[in-house]
Structures are given as C-alpha cells and as structure tokens.
Amino acid sequence: MAYLRRIIARLRNLVSNKQAENDLAREVASHLTLLADDFERRGMPPEEARLAAKRAYGGVEQAKQAHRDERSLLWVEQTIQDLRYGLRTLSKSSGFTVTAVLTLALGIGASTAIFSVLYGVLIDPYPYRDANRIAMIYLNDKHGFNSTMRFLMADVQELRKARSVASAFAQQSVEMTSTDGDLPVTVQTVELSGNGFQFLDAPPILGRTFTAQEAPEGVAPPDVAVISYLFWKKHFAQAPNVLGKSLDLNHHRYIVIGVVGPRFTWGDGEVYLPLPAIAGPPRPLSTVIRLNPGVTVSQASAEISGLVRQLGHNHPDMLPPGSFDIEVKTINDGLLGEFKGTLLLLFAAVALLLLIGCVNVSILMLARGTSRQHELGLRAALGAGRLRIIRQLLTEATLLSVTGGVLGIGLAYLAIRLIVVILPDHSIPNEVVIRLNIPVLLFSAAVSIATGLAAGLAPALQFSNPRLNAILQSGDSRTTTSRRAKVRSAMMVGQIALTVLLLAGAGASMRTFLEAYTASLGFDPHNSLLILANFPEGAHTTWAARSQYVDALNEKIKATPGVTAAAEFYGGMPPMGVWNQSVDLPGAPPDASRRAGVLMVSADYFAVQRIPLLAGRVFTRAEVLRGSHLALVSEGFVKRYLSGANPIDRMVMPSDLRHTFPPAVAAPNPEQPYQVVGVVADVRNGGLHEPIEPQIYLPSTAVIFSGSSILVRTAGDPRLATHSIANAMRQVDQSQTANQTYAYEDFLSTFAWSHDRFISILFGIFSVVALGLAAIGLFSTVAYSVEQRTRDFGIRMALGATRGQVLRLTLASVAWTAGIGLLAGISLSIGLSDTFHKWTQSSMRDAGVLSLISAVFVLVSLLACYLPARRATQVDPAIALRSN
Amino acid sequence: MPIPILQGTLDLMILRTLASMGPQHAYGIASRLQQVSEDTLNLNQGTIYPALVRIEQHGWTRGSWGKTESNREAKYYSITKAGLKALEAETERWRQMAGVVEKLLME
Numbered sequence: 001m002a003y004l005r006r007i008i009a010r011l012r013n014l015v016s017n018k019q020a021e022n023d024l025a026r027e028v029a030s031h032l033t034l035l036a037d038d039f040e041r042r043g044m045p046p047e048e049a050r051l052a053a054k055r056a057y058g059g060v061e062q063a064k065q066a067h068r069d070e071r072s073l074l075w076v077e078q079t080i081q082d083l084r085y086g087l088r089t090l091s092k093s094s095g096f097t098v099t100a101v102l103t104l105a106l107g108i109g110a111s112t113a114i115f116s117v118l119y120g121v122l123i124d125p126y127p128y129r130d131a132n133r134i135a136m137i138y139l140n141d142k143h144g145f146n147s148t149m150r151f152l153m154a155d156v157q158e159l160r161k162a163r164s165v166a167s168a169f170a171q172q173s174v175e176m177t178s179t180d181g182d183l184p185v186t187v188q189t190v191e192l193s194g195n196g197f198q199f200l201d202a203p204p205i206l207g208r209t210f211t212a213q214e215a216p217e218g219v220a221p222p223d224v225a226v227i228s229y230l231f232w233k234k235h236f237a238q239a240p241n242v243l244g245k246s247l248d249l250n251h252h253r254y255i256v257i258g259v260v261g262p263r264f265t266w267g268d269g270e271v272y273l274p275l276p277a278i279a280g281p282p283r284p285l286s287t288v289i290r291l292n293p294g295v296t297v298s299q300a301s302a303e304i305s306g307l308v309r310q311l312g313h314n315h316p317d318m319l320p321p322g323s324f325d326i327e328v329k330t331i332n333d334g335l336l337g338e339f340k341g342t343l344l345l346l347f348a349a350v351a352l353l354l355l356i357g358c359v360n361v362s363i364l365m366l367a368r369g370t371s372r373q374h375e376l377g378l379r380a381a382l383g384a385g386r387l388r389i390i391r392q393l394l395t396e397a398t399l400l401s402v403t404g405g406v407l408g409i410g411l412a413y414l415a416i417r418l419i420v421v422i423l424p425d426h427s428i429p430n431e432v433v434i435r436l437n438i439p440v441l442l443f444s445a446a447v448s449i450a451t452g453l454a455a456g457l458a459p460a461l462q463f464s465n466p467r468l469n470a471i472l473q474s475g476d477s478r479t480t481t482s483r484r485a486k487v488r489s490a491m492m493v494g495q496i497a498l499t500v501l502l503l504a505g506a507g508a509s510m511r512t513f514l515e516a517y518t519a520s521l522g523f524d525p526h527n528s529l530l531i532l533a534n535f536p537e538g539a540h541t542t543w544a545a546r547s548q549y550v551d552a553l554n555e556k557i558k559a560t561p562g563v564t565a566a567a568e569f570y571g572g573m574p575p576m577g578v579w580n581q582s583v584d585l586p587g588a589p590p591d592a593s594r595r596a597g598v599l600m601v602s603a604d605y606f607a608v609q610r611i612p613l614l615a616g617r618v619f620t621r622a623e624v625l626r627g628s629h630l631a632l633v634s635e636g637f638v639k640r641y642l643s644g645a646n647p648i649d650r651m652v653m654p655s656d657l658r659h660t661f662p663p664a665v666a667a668p669n670p671e672q673p674y675q676v677v678g679v680v681a682d683v684r685n686g687g688l689h690e691p692i693e694p695q696i697y698l699p700s701t702a703v704i705f706s707g708s709s710i711l712v713r714t715a716g717d718p719r720l721a722t723h724s725i726a727n728a729m730r731q732v733d734q735s736q737t738a739n740q741t742y743a744y745e746d747f748l749s750t751f752a753w754s755h756d757r758f759i760s761i762l763f764g765i766f767s768v769v770a771l772g773l774a775a776i777g778l779f780s781t782v783a784y785s786v787e788q789r790t791r792d793f794g795i796r797m798a799l800g801a802t803r804g805q806v807l808r809l810t811l812a813s814v815a816w817t818a819g820i821g822l823l824a825g826i827s828l829s830i831g832l833s834d835t836f837h838k839w840t841q842s843s844m845r846d847a848g849v850l851s852l853i854s855a856v857f858v859l860v861s862l863l864a865c866y867l868p869a870r871r872a873t874q875v876d877p878a879i880a881l882r883s884n
Numbered sequence: 885m886p887i888p889i890l891q892g893t894l895d896l897m898i899l900r901t902l903a904s905m906g907p908q909h910a911y912g913i914a915s916r917l918q919q920v921s922e923d924t925l926n927l928n929q930g931t932i933y934p935a936l937v938r939i940e941q942h943g944w945t946r947g948s949w950g951k952t953e954s955n956r957e958a959k960y961y962s963i964t965k966a967g968l969k970a971l972e973a974e975t976e977r978w979r980q981m982a983g984v985v986e987k988l989l990m991e
Contacts (some may be wrong), residue, residue, distance in 0.1 A: 009941035023959070024933075027910060030958045031929065034911040037954055058928025070934035071941065 010072055017072070024067055032057060078388075082395035089372075090396065096368050097400065099776060100361045104404025104451060106769050107357030109411030111350040112436070112444040114762075116416055117423075118343050119443075120434040125332065127263040127431055129201035133166070133291045137304055138327045139319075149326065150284030153217055155311050156193070159289060162307060164300040166292045169196045170217075170275060170285035173267055175534070175737055176249040178235070186737045187231075187249060190269030191276065193217055197226070199290065200266060205229070207243045207258030210274050221274035225254035229262040231270035247271065265430040291328070300328040331429070339427045341839035342759060349505060349766050352498050353773075354447070358455045359495040360773045361400065365393075365459040366488050367784035376463050389464040397456025398449060405448025412436060412444070422761055424754035458487060492777060492814075493821040499767075499774040500825020500857060501832070506760070506767035507849040508833075508842035512689065513756035521575050522683030522692075523609035525744035529718035531725065534707035536735040543627070543665040547701040550708055551625055553732050554602060557712060560728045562721045565713045567605040568700045571598050573709070574609075575684035575752060578693060584653040585641065586673055594641055596633075596694040597685045598654045600702050606632075606680055608713045616648050616678030619699050627667030627701040631674035636682045637694035647676045652696055657703060664705045674698055688752055689841045707739070718743045759840050771857065775864035782814055783868035794877040803873035810869040818861050826850055894935040896978055899944060899971040902963040907950075909958035910936060936961065944970045 035053035040046060054060070090097045128134060137149040151159060151170065159168045170193040178187045194215035204226065215221035225247050227235070236242045236256075247254045254273065266272075275285070291300050305326035312319040376389060413436055420434055533553075540549040550568055557566040571579035578597035584590060603621045606613060619630055631652050638647050651673040658670055674696075686693045714721045726738045742750070786793075793806050833844040844850070901916050902908060908916070913936075914929040939945050944967030950960045963971070 005943045006938070006941040026957075027959045028930075028933075030909070030956060031911045031914075033956055034909070034952065034954075034958060035929065037956065038915075056929055058930040060930065063928075063930025063933050066930075067933040067937055071937040 011076075020071060021068075024064060028057075028060060028064065032060075078391070079395065082392050083399065085392065086396040086399045090399065093368065096364055099780075100364055100400045101404045101407065103357045103360050103364075103773055103776065104401045104448075104455075105407035105411055106773070107350075107354035108401070108405045108408030108444055108448055108451065109415060110408075110766060110769065111347075111354050111447055112408055112412035112440060113415035113419060114343075114346050114350045115443050116412065116436060116440045117419060117434050118347055119437075119440055120432045121343060121428050122332075122340060123439075125429055125432045127202040127261060128266075130290060132330060132332060133293065135289050135291055135297065135300065135328050135330045137287065137289065137308075138329055139308075139324055140327060141324045148286055149308065151287045151311075152282045152284055152315070153193070154282065156285070156287055158307060158311065159287065159304070162300075162303055164291055164295040164303045166290045167195070167199055168287055168289040169193045169199045170287050171196060171267060172275070172283075172285050173269070174537075175739065176271075177735065177737070179248045179251065180235075180246075187270050188268060189249065189271045189273055190267040191273050193275045193285075194221065196272070196275075199288070200264075202261060202264050204258040205261045206232075206240075207256070209258050209260070209272075215274035217275070218277055220277045223252070223254045224257045224274065225249075226258045226260060226272040227256055228260055228265060228270050228272075230265075232259045235270075249273075263431045263433060268430060289328075291330075297328045297330060297333075301326055304328060339424075339755075342755070345836070345839045346759070346762055349502060349763060352502055353766050353770055354451060356495050356498050356502075356770050356773050358451050359491050359498075360777045361397065361455040362458050363488055363491050363495070363777045364780055365397065365456065366462065366491075367780050372463070380464075386464045390460040393460035393463060394453055394456040397459070398452030401448045401452030401455065404451075405444055408448070409436065409441065409444055419762070422754075422758050424758050425750045427755065427758075458491070462487065488781065489813075489817050492781060492817045493824060495777055496774055496818055496821025496857075496861075497824035497828055499770040500822055500853065501828045502763070502767040502770045503853040503857060504825070504829035504844045504850060505836060505842075506763035507853045508836065508844045508846060509756065509760040509763045509840050511846065511849055512840065512842040513753065513760040516688035516753050516756050519575070519684060519688045522681060523574060523611050525748055527714050527716070527718055528608070528744040529712040529714060529721060529725070530742045530744050530747050531710040531712065531738045532707065532740040533710060533729065533736065533738050536733055539733065539735075541665075543667060543701075543704065546665055546704045547625060547627065547667075549733070550602075550700070550704065551621070553708070553710070553729060553736070556728045556732050557710065557725055560721070560724050562714050562716060562724065563712055564715055565604050565608045567608045567711050568602045568708050569605055569711060570600045570700060570703065570705055570709065572685060573747075573751075574599075575748070576687040578685045578695075579656075580693070581654040581656045583641070583696065584655060584673070586651045586653065596637055596641075596654070596696050598657070598696050598698065599685075600698045600700045602700040605697070605700075605711070608711050609683070611683055612681045614679045614681060615646075616676070618678055618680075624699040624701055628699060629667075629669070629672050629674045630677050630699060632678040632680055632697040633676055634680055634682050634692075634695035634697075636692055637696065638679055640694050647679060650676045652676060654696060654698070657698075664703050666703045667699075667701050674702075711744075719746075756841075759842075771860055774857075775860050778814060778818065778861050778864040779868055781817075782810065782865045783871075785813070786810060786868055786872045789872070790875055793872050793875045794879070797875060798877040806873050806875075807869055810872045811865055814865055818858075818865075822854060822857060826854065893978070894932065895939055896971070896974045898932065898935055898939060899963060899967055899974065902945060902961060903968060903971055907960040907962035909952070909960050911958070913961070939967070942966075942970070 032050070032053050035056055036046070036049040039049035039052045044052060057063070125131065126134075139147055139149045153170060156168055156170050159165055172191050174189050174191060176187050176189050178185045194210065194212035194217060197209035198211060207226075209226050210221070210224050214224075227242070227247075232238055232242060235247075236245070239245075242256055242259065245256050247256055249271065254271075260272070289300075291297070308319070308326050379389060379392075380386075416434055416436065423434075535546070535549070540546045554566050554568060557563060579599070580595055581598050582592055583594050583596045585594070601619075603619045603624050605611075606618050614635060616632070618632065619628070623630060633647055633652070638644060642650065653673040657666070680697070682692045683695065684692055685695055712718065712721065712725060722738075722741050726741070729736045729738060789810075793801075793809075796806060796809075797803075829844040829850065836842065836844050897917055898913055901913050905912075905916065910932060911929065914932055917932070936945075940947055940961070944964060945961045946964055947959050947961050949957060952958050
C-alpha cells in the first residue's frame with residue numbers, strides 16, 4: 001500500500017512540481033537560517049555563522065537535486081523533456097517530418113484497415129455464443145458432391161446424446177408470402193426448433209425470443225414470431241411498438257414477440273418462427289450442433305459418422321447410394337473457406353508495406369541524422385549518457401509514428417469503406433461487421449509504437465555511438481563513415497526487394513483478374529437474366545407433372561413483354577460449376593478417367609446463350625417434354641474423346657444419371673444411353689482460370705430437381721424485366737416465387753470476378769504506396785549524398801569533369817543498390833510464388849509480369865534519383881570549394 | 885573517521901527520532917542524529933532531504949509549516965499511524981539483520 005501511495009505521490013508531483021519546488025526552497029532556506037541562528041548563539045558573528053551553516057549543510061543544489069530525483073518519477077520527467085525537445089526539432093525540419101509522418105500513416109492505416117477486416121471476419125464474425133464450436137454436418141458422396149446432412153427430429157435427439165455434441169437444434173428455411181400489405185411480399189423465414197434461440201444465445205434488442213419450454217418439439221407451437229433487425233426496419237418502419245403486432249404469413253397469423261439485433265442474421269432469415277409440428281411422415285431437417293469444449297472436428301466427424309451409418313439402417317433413403325463420408329465443419333470453416341487464406345495474404349502484404357515504411361523512416365532519419373551529428377555530439381560532450389541519447393532519438397521516432405498512427409486511423413476509416421464496397425459478396429457471413437472498434441484501435445496503437453521503436457532503433461544506435469566525439473573534435477562533419485553508409489545501403493536493398501515483391505504480387509493478381517475479366521466465355525451474358533426458382537413445396541412431385549409445369553413456366557415467361565427467349569437448365573452455372581461425371585461410350589472400352597460436364601437444358605438454351613451449333617441439330621420442345629434420350633456434345637468433347645470423328649448418332653451415358661435420389665425425379669428408362677444429335681461450340685465451364693472441360697448437353701427433363709434455373713434473354717436492360725417476369729411466374733402457380741434474380745453480367749461480376757478484383761485492387765493500392773515509399777527513400781539517399789559530396793564535385797568540375805561524368809558518379813552507387821534490390825525482389829517473388837498461387841490462383845513467376853513490374857520500378861527509381869542528382873551537375877565549383 | 889550511512893537505515897533513524905521526540909523540522913532531525921551519533925555519522929544536513937521526501941510520500945509522516953521557539957518558520961514533520969507501524973516493522977527487520985551480522989562476526 002505504502003508503495004502504491006508513493007507512486008501516486010510521485011505522479012502527482014509531475015503536475016504540481018512548481019509548488020513542491022517552492023516548498024523545497026523555503027524549507028532549505030529555513031534550515032539554513034536555523035543552523036545560522038545556532039552558530040550565532042554559540043558566539044559567531046552573523047556573516048560567519050551564515051557561511052558555517054552552508055558548510056554544515058553541504059551542497060544546497062545537490063541536496064535539492066537529490067530531493068527532486070527522490071520525489072518524482074525520473075523517467076516520466078525525462079520523457080516529457082524528450083518529447084518537448086523532439087517536438088521542437090521535428091517542427092524545425094518540416095519536410096522530413098511530413099514525409100516521415102505520411103509514410104507511417106500509410107503503413108499504419110493500411111494495416112489497421114486490413115486488421116479490421118481480419119478481426120471482423122476471423123476473430124469475431126458471429127454474435128452467437130461460443131460460435132467457434134457451432135458446427136454443421138456435411139455429407140460428401142463418392143463424386144465429391146457435398147451437402148448438409150439432414151436429420152429427422154427423432155434423430156436429432158440421438159445426436160444430442162453423442163459424446164462430442166453439447167447441444168443441437170433443427171431448422172428449415174421456408175419462403176413465405178406476407179399478405180399484410182397491398183402487394184404480397186416474399187419473406188424469408190427460418191423455422192427453428194424451440195431451443196434454437198437458446199442455442200444461439202444472442203439477446204434480442206426488443207422483446208423476447210421463444211424458448212424450448214413454450215415450443216416443445218413435436219407439439220404445435222404458439223403462433224409467435226421473432227423478426228430480424230432489417231425486417232423490422234423494412235416492414236415495420238422500425239416502430240418501437242412492434243411487439244404484439246400481427247404478421248400474416250402464408251395466410252396464417254403470427255404475433256411479433258421480439259426483434260433480434262442487427263448482427264443476428266442466422267440463415268439470412270427475416271422472420272424466425274418455432275418449427276411447426278407437421279402431420280404425416282416426419283421430414284428431415286437441417287441440423288446445427290455445438291461441439292463440447294475440447295472436441296476436435298475430426299473426433300466429432302468420426303463419432304457422428306458412426307451414428308449416421310447406424311441411423312441409415314432404419315431409413316436408408318436419407319443416405320446416398322454407394323460410399324460417402326461425414327464431415328463436421330464449424331460454421332467458420334464452412335463459410336470462409338479459401339477467403340481466410342486471402343485475408344491472411346493481404347495481411348502479410350500490409351505487414352510488408354508497414355515494414356517498407358518503417359525502413360523508409362529509418363533511412364530518412366539516418367540521412368538527416370548526419371546533419372545532427374554536431375548537436376548530438378555536443379549533448380554527449382555535455383554529459384548525456386549513451387542511453388539518454390538513444391532514448392531521445394527513440395522518443396522522436398515514436399513521436400513521428402504515433403502522429404502517423406493517428407493520421408493512419410483516419411485513413412483506415414476511409415479504407416474500410418472502400419473495402420466493404422469491393423469485398424466479394426458471399427465471401428463472408430452476413431453477421432460480420434467490419435469497423436474500427438476497440439480491439440482494432442488497440443492494435444493500431446500497439447503497431448504505431450512498435451513501428452516508431454523499430455524505425456528509430458538503427459539511427460539511435462548509430463548516432464549515440466561514442467566515436468561521435470572524435471568526429472566532433474575533428475570539426476569536420478562531412479566525413480562519411482563507411483559503416484553507416486553500409487547500413488543505409490542494406491536498408492535500401494531490403495526496402496527495394498520488398499517493394500518489388502509487392503509489385504510482383506499486384507502485377508500477378510491484376511493479370512489474373514484481367515484474364516478472368518476478358519476471358520471469352522463462349523456465351524453472351526449481355527441482356528440476359530438468370531432466375532433461380534424453387535418449385536412450390538409439395539406440388540408437382542411426379543416427373544410428368546414437373547416437366548409439364550416447367551414447360552408451362554417457360555411458355556408464360558416467353559410471353560412476357562420485353563422477353564425475347566427463355567430456357568431452363570440444371571447441373572451447373574457457366575462459366576463455373578459443372579456436374580462432372582464419368583461418361584460411358586457404348587462400344588468403347590470403359591474408362592473411369594473419361595469425364596465430362598453434364599448440363600441439362602431446354603430446347604432454346606443454345607439460342608438464349610448464343611452458343612453456335614457446329615453440326616447436327618438441337619432438341620425440340622416436344623423432345624424435351626417427352627424426356628427423349630438425345631444429347632449434344634461440345635467441340636472439345638469430340639476432339640478429346642472421339643478423336644474428331646463424326647459424333648452424330650454415337651451413344652453417350654453419363655454414369656451418375658443412372659441413379660438419382662429424391663427430391664430429384666428422373667425421366668423414364670434412366671439406364672438408356674443418349675443419342676448424340678448435334679455438336680456445339682465450347683463454353684467456359686470449369687471456372688475462368690481452368691481449361692474448358694468436355695461437355696455433354698441432355699434435355700432438361702432427364703433429371704428434374706426441386707427447383708429450376710431459368711435463363712431469359714431480354715430486348716433491353718434485363719434488370720427492368722425482373723418484376724414482370726416474377727409476376728408471370730406467379731400466374732402459373734400462385735406460390736411460385738423467384739428466389740434469386742441476377743442480370744447475368746451482375747452474376748459474373750459477383751461470383752466470377754469479385755474475388756480476383758478484390759485482391760488486385762488492394763494489391764494494386766499497396767504496391768503503388770510501396771513504390772512511392774521506395775522512390776522517397778531513393779530520392780532522399782541521392783539528395784543526401786549529393787549534399788555530402790558538394791565539395792568533391794566542385795573539385796572534379798574545376799579539374800574539368802563534365803556534367804555527364806558527375807551525374808554518372810552520383811548515380812553509380814545508388815544504381816548498384818537499386819539493381820541488387822530489384823534482383824533480390826524478383827528472386828523473392830519467384831520463391832514465394834507457390835504460396836501466393838495457393839491463395840490467389842495467380843503466379844508471380846510469370847516472365848511478362850516480372851519484366852513489366854521491373855520496368856515500372858526502374859522508371860520510377862530513375863526519376864526519383866535523377867531529380868536530386870541533377871543538382872550535383874549544377875554545382876558552381878567556386879562556391880563548392882569555398883564551402884566547408 | 886566518520887562512517888557512511890548504511891543504505892536504508894536513514895529512514896529508520898528519522899522515523900525513530902520523530903516517534904520519540906514528536907514533530908520536528910529537518911534541522912532538528914539532523915541535529916538530533918548528529919548528537920546521538922556523537923558526530924561519527926558522515927552526514928551533511930542536506931543528505932536527509934531525499935529520505936524525508938521518501939518517507940512523506942510513503943505516508944509515514946505528514947509535513948506542515950509552523951514557527952520555532954525563535955519565531956522562525958520551519959516545516960515540521962510528524963509521524964503518522966502508518967509511520968508508527970512502519971517503524972515497528974523496520975525496527976524488527978533491523979534487529980534481525982543486526983543479529984545475523986553480529987552472529988557471523990562472532991564466529
């Protein structure tokens with residue numbers, strides 16, 4: 001306690017120092033008077049007594065200083081001194097200060113911005129309790145398809161008993177139609193088993209959520225609804241009295257009991273309802289589990305895999321034919337996938353940027369410090385210890401970096417807004433909020449201080465060197481110490497190498513993006529609308545009914561004003577995602593490696609996509625409606641598997657079509673091979689960075705799933721036709737909705753390019769900043785060496801050296817530095833290319849990219865060096881020789 | 885030959901002085917120490933200042949301005965309750981320490 005009190009007293013002394021100082025002076029004076037009085041009393045004359053008192057007291061100033069040191073926190077006081085002194089020095093050389101602060105602001109700003117994304121996405125993505133243990137169960141079949149595993153309510157009970165599972169709830173997403181307003185609106189509802197909210201455990205911002213007690217499983221629950229924050233805003237205008245209001249969904253009335261917070265977007269639901277108790281056979285439900293603490297996903301996968309196989313004996317239709325495996329993934333892993341790698345890569349890139357900025361400030365300080373040799377030497381001569389000078393220089397650097405940090409946070413605020421705009425859709429969960437919050441700010445504060453210390457370290461160690469005294473005595477501050485020059489050159493090489501590495505990353509990712517952006521697709525996405533629609537629940541369940549229904553939908557859409565053609569397709573979404581199957585060619589030996597993409601299309605598909613027919617014919621509407629066993633193949637298919645022979649009338653049989661399982665329905669005679677009737681041109685089908693795979697087209701009725709993808713060609717802007725098409729579809733079946741609608745170009749921009757675009761924009765910005773920093777580093781180095789060698793140049797020119805010769809002399813040393821840095825950067829890029837490729841699909845080994853970025857770098861550095869070097873050629877020998 | 889003050893003993897001596905003599909100013913304390921030591925302590929009177937401020941910041945003494953008998957102003961230090969407790973502890977520590985040293989020297 002006493003020690004704590006003492007520290008507080010010493011801290012207080014920092015503020016009330018003046019009073020303590022007065023007090024001390026008064027006390028010392030009184031002490032001296034009392035002493036003198038005593039001596040007088042012993043018979044000394046007054047004058048002598050005063051002197052004797054001083055002698056008895058000892059050094060007055062020493063005593064005062066000892067008192068001061070004892071009463072105050074010495075280091076805090078010295079730091080305040082250093083700060084004052086630093087502020088004065090920095091404000092005197094504003095050019096240096098501004099450059100250094102901006103450099104650090106860019107570095108710290110960029111890392112703060114990326115860290116805020118990292119924090120939002122990887123560290124705190126979900127508002128739910130123990131979100132890192134919330135997991136879903138996936139089923140991977142032998143073809144590499146994976147889907148979430150569904151369980152009957154009774155099985156969920158079994159799941160809860162598993163050792164690795166702490167709790168579980170069941171859910172299903174249902175689209176409902178709200179009939180409260182003038183127009184029916186589609187509402188995304190998520191039905192949760194009663195314990196759903198208790199499981200997720202994110203408190204509502206208004207009212208309450210339903211519980212397992214009021215909605216026990218298997219019993220008809222109360223008609224209550226919890227609504228999402230967005231839905232509250234959209235549907236109820238954020239009315240505070242929303243609780244108790246009614247909500248009509250699918251002609252059923254619910255009472256709103258609560259509103260969840262803005263980050264609660266589980267299942268992208270707008271309205272959350274208790275899972276209804278349905279009559280009839282139980283249906284499988286999507287199931288969410290929370291793992292017990294300490295259980296790994298592989299342990300859980302193993303246990304649940306056994307459980308699923310055991311349950312499969314009771315109802316085999318829940319499992320696919322053939323082999324499969326069960327995989328438990330946490331919601332983080334499930335959603336983030338490769339984006340995690342991208343973020344870590346970007347974080348590495350900003351760390352590089354920060355390092356470059358740090359080195360840059362070091363270089364600037366080293367260059368500037370030379371002109372401070374005198375000042376620092378003097379301080380050392382006056383008794384400042386080495387540590388004291390190191391502290392002074394580190395304080396200055398930290399002052400720079402903290403100022404830079406404050407500016408950087410401002411930059412980060414703007415940068416985050418840009419990042420949120422270009423962030424690829426669906427790459428991160430909706431719950432994620434990216435913003436400058438306390439942890440992010442703490443991060444940038446720590447980074448600011450660390451950066452300052454790191455940047456100031458080399459200059460501090462150099463300039464506090466005791467040998468400085470010798471320099472001071474020699475009186476010539478222009479002696480270049482070769483060791484210091486070496487340190488600076490090494491830093492330049494490092495800085496340039498890292499800059500080149502960033503440039504290579506930027507070049508490579510831009511090339512990838514451009515490759516994707518300009519790739520010839522093989523189809524025409526312009527004026528084309530993509531609609532993903534699930535069929536109404538429980539209707540059109542047989543193959544015949546479904547094929548009739550799809551045909552009717554198509555006819556109705558075609559008749560909509562503004563629509564010129566329409567077609568359905570299943571099995572992939574060009575240019576990526578393809579139902580890859582092994583293909584039998586009757587008459588040819590079986591070959592498991594003979595694989596092709598299989599897309600099932602209606603008659604007008606090729607016309608809508610503008611895919612050229614090269615031979616034969618396409619399907620007719622009647623053939624599609626009948627489910628005829630006909631096929632078209634792509635040019636690539638003919639070349640690869642039929643060695644270019646005429647494919648017409650050959651038979652093909654995609655192996656997976658032999659067995660389909662519910663809810664898909666298959667055309668009659670699923671074992672019967674398909675007869676090729678035509679050949680069409682190749683279309684991108686395996687993604688924009690992969691080679692085109694051989695492709696087979698079958699009639700869209702071969703297998704019909706529980707929903708359809710519809711492609712509509714429009715006369716004008718397809719976005720304008722969305723509404724009338726949705727209306728047309730509802731006319732065929734009242735409950736038919738269009739779940740998702742995209743202009744095909746928007747679809748490409750969102751799903752095919754956004755990832756590449758995101759990386760290339762950010763890398764582009766980072767590399768431009770890095771290049772600017774490297775240019776500043778080069779500029780200041782050359783400017784500094786020109787200043788140092790003014791007299792040297794003067795002599796040379798007096799002796800007849802030409803301007804060109806002087807210029808060459810100036811640039812020679814920096815050319816070596818830049819050249820070595822460039823080579824080191826290129827080797828680094830080549831060495832790290834594989835790691836980079838894993839996360840971005842881009843190669844930094846590409847000769848074109850490397851030569852391009854080298855050219856950019858050389859050009860920029862020439863400019864940065866030429867400007868200050870030119871000054872050397874303008875030296876007037878007479879003036880230069882007279883200068884010291 | 886005056887002896888230098890053993891590190892850390894000055895606090896104890898000042899506390900003891902204040903406990904036995906009541907409130908004192910710096911000069912009074914210094915005089916008392918010199919008197920008791922019969923001038924064997926190497927003590928400039930200014931030397932006690934850091935100890936005075938240290939003790940005060942620990943909360944073991946409280947200082948206030950007053951007048952001497954000769955009507956001079958002076959800062960008087962008085963020992964606090966915490967100071968008395970600290971004195972007890974320090975005295976105990978010193979006795980133990982002195983005992984140990986004494987034993988070692990006797991061997």
